[in-house]
Amino acid sequence: MLDYGSLDVEGLRARFKAHINGGLFALVAFMGLDEAEIEAEGWLVRDSKGRQFIDCLGGYGVFNFGHRHPKIVAAVEAQLRRQPLSSKLLMSPPAVMLAEKLAEITPGNLQKCFFANSGTEAVEGALKIARLATGRKKIIYTSRAFHGKTLGSLSATDREKHRAPFDPLLGQFNVVPFGDADALVAAVDGDTCALIFEPVQGEGGIFPAPEGYLAAAREACDKTGALLIFDEVQTGMGRTGKNFACEWDGVAPDIMCLAKALGGGVMPIGAVIGTPEVWKNFEENPLVHTSTFGGNPLACAAALAACDVLIEERLAENALLRGEEMLAGLTEIGREFPELINGIRGRGLMIGIDFNNGDIAELFIAMMIELGVFVAFALNKPDIIRIEPPLTITSEVVAEVLTRIRAACAHVQGIMSELI
Ligand SMILES: Cc1ncc(COP(=O)(O)O)c(C=O)c1O
Numbered sequence: 001m002l003d004y005g006s007l008d009v010e011g012l013r014a015r016f017k018a019h020i021n022g023g024l025f026a027l028v029a030f031m032g033l034d035e036a037e038i039e040a041e042g043w044l045v046r047d048s049k050g051r052q053f054i055d056c057l058g059g060y061g062v063f064n065f066g067h068r069h070p071k072i073v074a075a076v077e078a079q080l081r082r083q084p085l086s087s088k089l090l091m092s093p094p095a096v097m098l099a100e101k102l103a104e105i106t107p108g109n110l111q112k113c114f115f116a117n118s119g120t121e122a123v124e125g126a127l128k129i130a131r132l133a134t135g136r137k138k139i140i141y142t143s144r145a146f147h148g149k150t151l152g153s154l155s156a157t158d159r160e161k162h163r164a165p166f167d168p169l170l171g172q173f174n175v176v177p178f179g180d181a182d183a184l185v186a187a188v189d190g191d192t193c194a195l196i197f198e199p200v201q202g203e204g205g206i207f208p209a210p211e212g213y214l215a216a217a218r219e220a221c222d223k224t225g226a227l228l229i230f231d232e233v234q235t236g237m238g239r240t241g242k243n244f245a246c247e248w249d250g251v252a253p254d255i256m257c258l259a260k261a262l263g264g265g266v267m268p269i270g271a272v273i274g275t276p277e278v279w280k281n282f283e284e285n286p287l288v289h290t291s292t293f294g295g296n297p298l299a300c301a302a303a304l305a306a307c308d309v310l311i312e313e314r315l316a317e318n319a320l321l322r323g324e325e326m327l328a329g330l331t332e333i334g335r336e337f338p339e340l341i342n343g344i345r346g347r348g349l350m351i352g353i354d355f356n357n358g359d360i361a362e363l364f365i366a367m368m369i370e371l372g373v374f375v376a377f378a379l380n381k382p383d384i385i386r387i388e389p390p391l392t393i394t395s396e397v398v399a400e401v402l403t404r405i406r407a408a409c410a411h412v413q414g415i416m417s418e419l420i
Pocket residue numbers: 060118119120121123146147148149198202203231232233234235259260
């Protein structure tokens with residue numbers, strides 16, 4: 001184990017600035033996040049000052065199973081001793097077992113898997129496989145969407161601040177307003193390769209798709225031969241109260257992207273899962289898209305154990321119940337602090353607090369850190385704070401988090417009234 005010993009935190013700060021990113025350090029230091037993370041277990045994280053935090057950020061959607069879930073850690077330890085990385089010449093049993101498991105637990109006829117290492121890679125794979133399958137180029141994406149920051153995924157991500165420095169991005173990517181079924185139906189035509197969106201937008205500010213939107217998307221794609229891609233990188237693996245968020249609408253895509261929690265909070269892994277029809281051209285030209293580390297045994301062992309834990313511990317159900325408690329409590333707090341909070345929305349344990357502006361949201365984060373709770377803003381909409389704790393949390397922890405959120409709002413309200 002890396003010996004943290006008597007960690008020199010001041011030195012670590014200087015080395016972070018010297019060798020990682022000074023601008024990033026300044027950004028986090030401003031919110032009181034300039035300590036080091038030492039260890040974590042379940043929903044708790046401890047830092048170099050000995051402070052303990054309830055993790056309501058969940059690694060931006062990674063820790064559905066909490067930190068170091070014992071069954072997932074044990075599966076990874078066993079695989080580490082057997083074979084962490086494979087030669088890639090012979091078949092790797094964990095990859096085959098995981099592909100079969102995902103075919104079993106995902107909705108619709110998603111039977112084929114390509115493994116990557118992250119969310120953006122899963123989206124890149126999905127976009128390439130869709131173009132390969134249809135021979136068409138045009139991709140439709142949605143306003144506020146976040147699909148990752150590599151060039152292909154960024155071309156479908158709707159934040160000018162992150163896109164503009166890299167123009168020109170990929171051609172034939174067209175944006176439609178998220179949630180507007182008529183606009184979507186009008187945009188999808190016989191030239192469309194694929195329509196990609198998140199069933200609940202995460203980094204766009206926690207916006208669940210309105211009722212009927214997924215069904216309208218399915219129908220438009222079926223009519224025109226376009227492929228429907230659901231990016232469940234953040235919503236998958238129980239987060240919204242179903243194993244996969246599209247199950248709320250009973251609509252299955254042609255291609256699904258998974259990552260984040262798929263690795264059980266222990267290993268990084270991404271996956272593209274598609275129907276046999278979508279995979280046909282890929283099977284004719286199987287080396288057209290590859291990844292050295294994608295589907296490695298360690299990551300697959302973690303993901304396999306994560307799938308088992310998801311089902312055995314009925315985590316989607318717990319996300320739904322605890323999510324209802326959290327949403328009800330937050331709605332009450334929203335009513336108590338209308339000067340700060342515009343609204344609360346979400347599904348399962350993917351909840352957004354919509355603050356009246358970004359400055360209030362920043363003060364709130366700083367206050368929550370003081371009070372021992374990790375939260376952060378949505379990457380594409382900094383006035384929205386997301387609440388995404390491990391799906392293993394109990395009612396008692398939900399109640400404690402609500403108490404601290406109420407206290408943080410009272411503090412922020414006090415500061416705001418002093419400023420006026
Ligand atoms: C819906 C969605 N897709 C893709 C990504 C990109 O994932 P990664 O950061 O692992 O590349 C994210 C990350 O937040 C995401 O929320």
